[in-house]
Amino acid sequence: MANLNGKAAEQMTYDAIVIGSGISGGMAAMELCKKGLKTLVLERGRMVKHGEYPTANLDTWDLPFNNLVTQEEKALHYFKQSRLSWWVNQDNLHWIVKDDEYPYDEINRFDWIRGHHVGGRSIMWGRHCYRWSDIDFEANAKEGIAVDWPIRYRDIAPWYDYVETFVGISGMKEGLKQVPDGKFLKPFGLNCAEQKLREKVGAAFPKRVITQGRIANLSEYNPAVHKGIRGQCQTRNRCWRGCPYGAYYCSLSGPFPVAEATGNLTIRPHSIGAEIIYDKETKKATAVRVVDAESGESLEFFAKIIFCNASTIGSTAILLNSRSERFPDGMGNDSGELGHNMMDHHYGMGVSGVLPGLEDTYYKGRRPGGFYIPRFRNIDNATKQKDYLRGFGYQGGASRRRGDLSLPAGKIFKDGLTIPGEYQISITCFGELLPYHENKMQLNFNKLDRHEMPTIVFDATLRDNEQALRKDGVQCGIEMLEAAGCRNISSYNEETAPGACIHEMGTARMGKDPKTSVLNKWNQIHTVKNVFVTDGACMTSSGTQNPSITYMALTARAVDFAYKALNKREL
Ligand SMILES: Cc1cc2nc3c(=O)[nH]c(=O)nc-3n(C[C@H](O)[C@H](O)[C@H](O)COP(=O)(O)OP(=O)(O)OC[C@H]3O[C@@H](n4cnc5c(N)ncnc54)[C@H](O)[C@@H]3O)c2cc1C
Secondary structure (H helix, E strand, C coil): CCCCCCCHHHHCEEEEEEECCCHHHHHHHHHHHHCCCCEEEECCCECCCCCCCCCCCCCHHHCHHHHCCCHHHHHHHCCCHHHCCCCCCCCCHHHCCCCCCCCCEECCCCCCCCCCECCHHHCCCCCECCCCCHHHHCHHHHHCCCCCCCCCHHHHHHHHHHHHHHHCEECCCCCCCCCCCCCEECCCCCCHHHHHHHHHHHHHCCCCCCEECCECECCCCCHHHHCCCCCCCCCCCCHHHCCCCCCECCCCCCHHHHHHHCCCEEEECCEEEEEEEEECCCCEEEEEEEEECCCCCEEEEEEEEEEECCCHHHHHHHHHHCCCCCCCCCCCCCCCCCCCCCECCECCEEEEEEECCCCCCCCCCCCCCCEEECCCCCCCHHHCCCCCCCCEEEEEEEEEEECCCCCCCCHHHHHHHCCEEEEEEEEEEEECCCCCCCCEEEEEEEEECCCCCEEEEEECCCCHHHHHHHHHHHHHHHHHHHHCCCEEEEEEECCCCCCCCCCCECCCCECCCCCCCCECCCCEECCEEEEEECCHHHCCCCCCCCCHHHHHHHHHHHHHHHHHHHHCCCC
16 A cells, blocks of 8 residues: 655654664663653564553562462473463563563573563563673683674773763672673672671682672662662662662663653563665665554664664564565674574583581661672683683672471461571572583574564584583582581582573674674674664673673664764774
8 A cells, every 4th residue: 555644754764773672672762861862762562661660669479379389280381481480470470581582592401591571681680780891701712612702891991981971880899800890889798698798708718709799789879870760778678670769770760751851762662673774885774664453563773874783683583574675684793703603601500508606696678689709710820711711700699598498387387487497599500601602593584573573593502621620610519608617518510501690792793804793893794883782682702790780881882883973984
């Protein structure tokens, strides 16, 4: 049918389009809007506004089945994600994409944890934020692994400063070269058991530091930055449900209100970015084709700049689906690396024990996070390992348990609850996964989903380096708890899979050479200069640090570059 609206193209034209509204998309949208660009955010999921968090004010007893999800429901809708035993609960069920509605295939097991709604996984994340250092940026080049990063710490350091100031990270300065200090708000602090662990481990192993987890929760309110939208953390410890106080960072309470206030922001929910349209004459992208998730309609939105922030797998899927005469294997895929080098952190390994000697102490209140032990392996010659490359870090916490909970139910049990128990320390190890070309995701054009989009097939696995690293990660954890004087130490090293750590990255990597990488040092597709990918797909290696703050810093940096290039008419 002829389009009778003469202004149709004009109405669908923006200065910039951002695909995805999660952690990186929120930052991209805010930065673009602040620079005065009319910006359209395309989000495949439903609209959620700050404050619309259905379980945020409920207690466990308000939730069905004491917050548990029935086996039947898991088997029907969450049969893949419930392989992570802690993940699917009544309080977060509404944020989780159902496995049966959006199927994918696995040549090797891949745990794909998604959030299809405005805000993406910024609502659900654990909020740990650690800077990368040159130990990470130089590792590939020094070890001859994959390709070199096209940037170094000095390139991103000012952007860490910039985003950390906005995000608000509570943490302790430690002067460590492997996780540089940042612009921290005051720490929530270690409790007495964690402090004891810090002292004992520090005495036994001077390179192992127990510090407070650096988390994106406002321990202090700064009116100049938080502008009455976000408030100080009330330590309710229900962050993953959404915070009515806006006390932890998510796209809904952080960047979107700032972007909205500029008058430049349009968010279009239910808009599945299907492909980016390429114009071979100008060698640029002109539009994003969208499938409306509600009507099934196919629409095109036009812009001078396109930011892909649909998450690592989402953005890579869009690029792989953006096939043209010039790019038969996906946009920007001259190198053949698009979809390859899939990384995540691997965990499913850790240690716990009981810390005696603090029976006459207690601590008060809750905190939104525990402690962190930064990487201490392979950070210099003295810590070099012969069995494996790279390293691991730990997240953990210590708490005082109730009395003997093995007592029978009834009065004896209730009385038992009032007796202070032992201090229990648990640490979970997060290991680096190397960028293997063989670890990949592909599209299956013969198997379409409910929106007629090709489905994804994953084929990624842990290899010898990771297995050797895991053994050492567990052993070092045992050593540290022994050094602290713990008893009843137990450890685990379970079967796990990429995706399980929810830090997937690497499938459209940055690099210096278009023959071996997809993006340049500005996160710009080497061969399509007005398309930027600033989510985890851009990562050239995985480090050991939780990655989202790095995506945010790279995003703000790329927007600044794009804006300047646009003004110089280079885009
Ligand atoms: C339980 C949990 C704990 C975590 N803890 C931490 C942590 O402590 N520290 C840390 O750094 N990271 C953590 N993460 C990971 C973190 O959430 C991700 O790294 C981060 O959200 C990635 O940001 P993103 O913008 O790339 O993607 P997302 O935040 O996932 O946002 C992507 C958005 O794009 C949308 N989208 C996808 N495809 C399309 C499409 N085709 N068209 C339009 N829209 C699309 C999605 O619906 C989504 O809204 C955690 C994640 C979870 C779930």
